[in-house]
Amino acid sequence: MLVWCIKRQIALANAKNLILGLTCFSSQLTRSAGMSSMAEKKDVDKDKPITRVLFCGPHFPASQIYTREYLEKYPFIQVDDVPLKQVPDHIGNYDLCVSKNMLFDSNVLSRAKQLKLIMQFGVGLEGIDIDAATKHGIKVARIPGDATGNAASCAEMAINLMLGLLRKQNEMQISVQQKMLGEPIGETLLGKTVFIMGFGNIGIDLAKRLKPFDVKIIATKRSWPSNSEVLIPKAFPTQNGVLDDLVDEKGSHGDIYEFASKADIVVCCLSMNKETVGILNKPFISSMKKGALLVNIARGGLLDYEAVVQHLESGHLGGLGIDVAWKEPFDPNDPVLKFKNVILTPHVAGVTEHSYRSMAKVIGDVALQLHAGKPLKGIELVN
Secondary structure (H helix, E strand, C coil), rough: CHHHHHHHHHHHHHHHHHHHHCCCHHHHHHHHHHHHHHHHHHHHHHHHCCCCEEEEEECCCHHHHHHHHCCCCCEEEEEECCCHHHHHHHHCCCCEEEECCCCEEEHCCCCCCCCCEEEECCCCCEEEEEHHHHHHCEEEEEHHHHHHHHHHHHHHHHHHHHHHHHCCCCHHHHHHHCCCCCCCCCCCCCCCCCECCEEEEEHHHHHHHHHHHHHEEEEEECCCCCCCEEECCCCCCCCCCCCCCCEEEEEHHHHHHHHHHHHHHEECCCHHHCCCCCCCHHHHHHCCCCCCCCECCCHHEEHHHHHHHHHHHCCCCCCECCCCCCCCCCCCCCCHHCCCEEEEEECCCCCCCCHEEEEEEHHHHHHHHHHHHHCCCEEEECC
């Protein structure tokens, strides 16, 4: 019995030593693997220097989130975002910048010592001093809206705002709260004349979607193709590469007052520049039919705030539907929201799963192209 106990203790001791030995060996393997992983990462970093991408500010957060997700398998691309006020202090460390609603003047651009490209997560470049960027050797680009679904998303939002105003969306909610049925009496799109102000990608997508509502479409564009036909994105059915004519009456920029006087609904799809800032002003709104609706899914700076409030108070303007505002983020206590015939959305016309995933892919691909020193594709350079 004594001999058996001694043998058992020896066996247990050997097993314990074996376990300790295995544990030590395992730890060594783990440390070795960790060092190997770090060495590999150093090799990757050495062979492929980091390309850094900066997103400006906290708004439109899905832009950077989706871009990070798209690039997560590429360790040599770094995606960061910083508050707007901190952008000037950090911009010098980045190769590619996505501006969003950051203002890039000559002072900020002068700090961008290694920046190669500024892009918008969309199409609007009004916040970037393109001449100053060119002077500092920085390219500026937008993402074409027809290729990503951004234009289609904005067109759908325009129809959403139109229908919300026609069917008196805010008043319907009041009726629900007051347990009222059969009120308010709304309007239909059927038979209305819609003035599309700015017939670019969004205007084309909007016209395409409005046709089934049996409306009359009138539109202005700075210059129309000589054959009076409109080239369109590949997503739409075409004949001989052009879309069947969607516009019942075409005009130029000089016809906007005349067209406004004919329309039941005006939808602003203009890009914002020095010539169009404040274009939806007192003379323009006064030229609209009494009771007509105004929808803006382009840029807030196109609207003259005082003119809008004045015509809402007088009743001349029948309703206002805006996805963009004169000041963003919008003040929830702004007096304009006291009107029942005002619908405001928080700059989300182009913010859809489809468009944002598509635009994140474009940003990611451009970052990879920059890193590889390849020509930039999928974007529209403006300088």
